[in-house]
Amino acid sequence: PPAIGTTATKVLCLTQVVTEDELKDDEDYQDILEDMKIECGKFGSLVNVVIPRPNPTGEPAPGVGKVFLEYADVESAAKARGGLNGRKFGGNQVVAIFYPENKFNQGDYEG
Amino acid sequence: ADQNGGKKRKSRWADDEPKPVFQLPDFMKDFTGGMDMDPEIQALNARLMEISRILQSGQQLDDRPEGARSPSPDPIYDNMGTRINTREFRARERLNRERQEIISQIIKRNPAFKPPADYRPPKLQK
Numbered sequence: 001p002p003a004i005g006t007t008a009t010k011v012l013c014l015t016q017v018v019t020e021d022e023l024k025d026d027e028d029y030q031d032i033l034e035d036m037k038i039e040c041g042k043f044g045s046l047v048n049v050v051i052p053r054p055n056p057t058g059e060p061a062p063g064v065g066k067v068f069l070e071y072a073d074v075e076s077a078a079k080a081r082g083g084l085n086g087r088k089f090g091g092n093q094v095v096a097i098f099y100p101e102n103k104f105n106q107g108d109y110e111g
Numbered sequence: 112a113d114q115n116g117g118k119k120r121k122s123r124w125a126d127d128e129p130k131p132v133f134q135l136p137d138f139m140k141d142f143t144g145g146m147d148m149d150p151e152i153q154a155l156n157a158r159l160m161e162i163s164r165i166l167q168s169g170q171q172l173d174d175r176p177e178g179a180r181s182p183s184p185d186p187i188y189d190n191m192g193t194r195i196n197t198r199e200f201r202a203r204e205r206l207n208r209e210r211q212e213i214i215s216q217i218i219k220r221n222p223a224f225k226p227p228a229d230y231r232p233p234k235l236q237k
Contacts, residue, residue, distance in 0.1 A: 035122045088125035 012040075012077045013099040013111060014067040017089050023053045023064065032067075035089070040069050043083055044076020052109050063109025068099060152220055155213050162210045172202035 022028040029051065036049050048070035052063035071077040077098065085096040099111065165172070173180075180198075187196045214226050215233055 031120065032123065035124055039122065039124045090123040 007098060007100075008074050008078050009098045009101045010071050010074055010077050011099040011101050011104045012069040012071070012080050012084070013097050014069070014084065014089075015095045015097065015111075016065050017067050017092050017094050018051065018065060020054045020064055022090075023051065029053060032090075036067055036069070040080055040084065043071070043080035045072035046070070046076075047072050050104075050109070063111065066109065066111065068104060068109065070104065152217060155217050155220075159210065159213045159217070162206050162213070166203065166206055166210070171199075172206070173198050 018032055040046055050068040052061055054064050055061045081096045084094050087094050186194045189195050214230050217224050
């Protein structure tokens, strides 16, 4: 199968964009969610934003640090990739890759 | 999440980076995207930012104690009689040269890189 990130899909994954500490804090988490919805909605119809949060138990949770953006169509996702890749979010340089839709739909954020 | 009484919270998104002066055709984008992730370029960029930060901070560039310093070259004075090759001046020159050198290397690897306005390409040696 082709490597993750090279085939265009409706789901965009921003890697290493948020820290575990930020996500633990409810307020920070809400702020991040809002920032994502506003900015990433500019590229097309954004239908879902998933930001995996760390387990309160401290066990490792899959996908923490990443942000998943699901668009209504591949074109919007591709546009968002062009517009977001390399931008800075909270000081982190965003890397945007396409994420397999089937994995995303299954709630598999391991990547 | 909004404690400023309705005042808009600043987004964590940095302002959009200025776009390169020319747009690359779509098929090139993956290529250049890959190049920005080139660890060598990232290392060069990191050093470049560090140098810029030092130069702009106005901090003492040479803070070695008197005894630990190497001997100074003969002083050079300008026509007003002010010494121009001070330790500070030479340290600044050294950083500036390294900065220009790094920019040259980045351009070599990524011709789409837009150098800062004060960058002067090196003169070709005869």
